[in-house]
Amino acid sequence: MANLSHPMFHNDDAARAHLEAIRWPHGPNCPHCGNADQETIAKVEGRKKSHRDGLYYCNACKGTFTVTVGTVMERSKVALHKWVLAFHLYAASKKGMSAHQLHRMIGVTYKTAWFMSHRIREAMMEDVDSSGPIGGETDIVEADETYIGKAEDQKAPVSRQGRPYKSKKFGTRKQTIFSLVKRGGSVRSFVVKGATTKQIQDILFRNVPRDTALYTDESRIYHDMRWHYAEHQTVKHSAGEYVRGNVHTNTIENVFSVFKRGMRGVYQHCAEKHLHRYLAEFDFRYNRRSALEISDSQRANDAIRGAIGKRLMYQQTGTA
């Protein structure tokens, strides 16, 4: 965790300077027209009380902007130093953090903390198009599915009368997660409805290049993968076989176990429609784990970088 006494966690000007340094390492760019010519961008200072802090004027398009325009923080009433702190808390927390913890730690209402946490997850969501394939020649990729929402994973809360709530939110419907992990590299997870062979194969073909060595369990879903990949090895879990030389799926199972522990301890009320956001959060941290020499601060700055350009994608979660 970064040093929490840093001014950016307590002071809005310091927080803004931090965000500007991350977003605009070479000086402000106009998010409306793309103008980056520093001669034609000016800081709007103190002429009117009504001016927002950190306001810039772009002479090219005659528009004004601040560092949060076009990010998940745009139009938020929450002080910037609280946003910066929240980004750092989510980036550094090994098992995730609930909106309730955030609410207590940064002093915003529970509802605001909930919206912030979802926006931070949105920022952590990987852009699959720009992050490229998982695997390649000489790479080993483990693929596996797991289920969230089984009775043993997520107990439905019980009403005062002792009957389980029938609310859909706490339903015991299983949701399938399918994940790909490159050994020594990145993970990419998907929520798949139904988990048919075709869906799983489509995800594999779209994300894992054919020259990869693919390791899975003996599930029928992967039966003809040896025709599609340079190599396909399986372990027979049903026969008690988990490791055969370097053939195993332990890497992906460890990823699942961190996620499930996080979901059980922290995110007990994860509605179905948000599962992909939680997965994105855990994938984000795994892909920047400390074993890859990435510090908590670098991880937080990456999340802040991810907040840019995500303005439109989270609108369905409401406002804070």
Ligand SMILES: [Zn+2]
């Ligand atoms: Zn402009």
